[in-house]
Amino acid sequence: MKKRIALTWSIVIALGGFLFGFDTAVISGAEQTIQLYWNLNTIEHGLTVSIALIGTVIGSLVGGYPCDRWGRKKTLYIIAVLYLVSSLGTALATNWYLFLVFRLLGGLGVGASSVTAPIYISEISPPSKRGMLVGLFQFNVVFGIVISYLSNYLIGLNGDNSWRLMLGVQAVPSTVFLLLLQLVPESPRWLILKKGKLSEARAIFRLVEPESAEELVRSIEQTGATNNMPEERPKLFLAKYKTPVMLAMLFAIFNQVSGINAIIYYAPRIFEMTGLGKNSSLLSTAGLGLMNFMFTLLAMGFIDRVGRRSLMMIGSAGLIFSLSLVSYSFYQQSFSVWSVPVFLFVYIAFFAFSQGAVIWVFISEIFPTSVRAKGQTLGSTTHWVMAAVIAFTFPYLAEKAGAGNTFLFFATMMVLQLLFVWKLMPETKGKSLEQIEHSLILH
Numbered sequence: 001m002k003k004r005i006a007l008t009w010s011i012v013i014a015l016g017g018f019l020f021g022f023d024t025a026v027i028s029g030a031e032q033t034i035q036l037y038w039n040l041n042t043i044e045h046g047l048t049v050s051i052a053l054i055g056t057v058i059g060s061l062v063g064g065y066p067c068d069r070w071g072r073k074k075t076l077y078i079i080a081v082l083y084l085v086s087s088l089g090t091a092l093a094t095n096w097y098l099f100l101v102f103r104l105l106g107g108l109g110v111g112a113s114s115v116t117a118p119i120y121i122s123e124i125s126p127p128s129k130r131g132m133l134v135g136l137f138q139f140n141v142v143f144g145i146v147i148s149y150l151s152n153y154l155i156g157l158n159g160d161n162s163w164r165l166m167l168g169v170q171a172v173p174s175t176v177f178l179l180l181l182q183l184v185p186e187s188p189r190w191l192i193l194k195k196g197k198l199s200e201a202r203a204i205f206r207l208v209e210p211e212s213a214e215e216l217v218r219s220i221e222q223t224g225a226t227n228n229m230p231e232e233r234p235k236l237f238l239a240k241y242k243t244p245v246m247l248a249m250l251f252a253i254f255n256q257v258s259g260i261n262a263i264i265y266y267a268p269r270i271f272e273m274t275g276l277g278k279n280s281s282l283l284s285t286a287g288l289g290l291m292n293f294m295f296t297l298l299a300m301g302f303i304d305r306v307g308r309r310s311l312m313m314i315g316s317a318g319l320i321f322s323l324s325l326v327s328y329s330f331y332q333q334s335f336s337v338w339s340v341p342v343f344l345f346v347y348i349a350f351f352a353f354s355q356g357a358v359i360w361v362f363i364s365e366i367f368p369t370s371v372r373a374k375g376q377t378l379g380s381t382t383h384w385v386m387a388a389v390i391a392f393t394f395p396y397l398a399e400k401a402g403a404g405n406t407f408l409f410f411a412t413m414m415v416l417q418l419l420f421v422w423k424l425m426p427e428t429k430g431k432s433l434e435q436i437e438h439s440l441i442l443h
Helices: 001-029 033-035 042-062 064-069 072-092 096-124 127-156 160-168 173-184 189-194 198-209 213-225 239-257 261-274 278-304 309-332 338-365 371-400 401-421 433-440
Strands: none
Touching: 001 033, 001 042, 001 072, 001 096, 001 127, 001 160, 001 173, 001 198, 001 261, 033 042, 033 160, 033 261, 042 064, 042 096, 042 261, 042 371, 064 072, 064 371, 072 096, 072 160, 072 173, 072 433, 096 127, 096 189, 096 338, 096 371, 127 160, 127 278, 127 338, 189 198, 189 213, 198 213, 239 261, 239 338, 239 371, 239 401, 239 433, 261 278, 261 338, 261 371, 261 401, 278 338, 309 338, 309 401, 338 371, 338 433, 371 401
């Protein structure tokens, strides 16, 4: 019963991950129609697609402030409202500038949720279930992408003016998320460290871990007494943290120069470049989302058995192979038997099995507890900055350099990632956070 309570709370919070994924990918089905609707040039079109990612960068940078200041739960309420307002606003926008504003608000929600939701779930989860429960967030991100692709396909069958409904339908899960947040408590760790509400936190811990609740409250209280001394407030950018800082930033950069967000955002356009019709392109895009979902689920079963580094080695090799085939197909203009969609299906499978499943787990593991929130913010912000750059520049690169050269660039970056994993990435499987800290931090 107690474990089910933590699971229930985690599922509710993971709905923020579902909206994260839905909001990120839903634009793919509408971006071409929107370009025509407002007669946008290449630069304006790139801004239309990437504006949400600009908001995501801002949200990931500032999301930690309300999270610490007002609490995890109140911050999640704000995020739910941002998603709701964004979905309704983009669907009803009367001009391009208003559309940009509402897409930016949705991006703020995505960025803030990428920091707040994993922190909340980790803080209310029993240690024996933490990995699986935190993993629900990433699982729901991918699930949201799948549903957005399927939704775009079904709505897209109704004609060219269906883009407003594609974006507006997100208001339904946003409202559900907003209402269900009433069922979850505030983070007990935040209540202790920021508000000193020991009895309220103790009551929450007794629901999750009745046997160890008292000991856990004492331990958190003692840690807070030490870490909250002004002269000992931890800073992230110190020499002793240079290794985890370097690992987090490089991992986040490589995650995006694989081309993942270019493919998620522009999948229908890429498929149409190979000669597929619009409906076939949207259906193929839905297939990408389903492949992403299936292999993310598969990776969750292997990440603690095979290890993070091993998954990344396998994934890097597969990404090099699949991206090279896509590049070659565009060079040769060889699009028989749905070759590019098949190669991109293989690409998504390897990405989901490696980078997609590993990134948030790995970044949360490599920083010591005293700077873990700051480290997660750094990794998340780096990730979203690169995502914005890739999404903004992809239409220009594909037009000026050609799709063959663009995908060759992504393949080359994955060669560098393979070298990074081989030479620099440590294996964190089976190690306690303290063991990882001891091996990476200069004491």
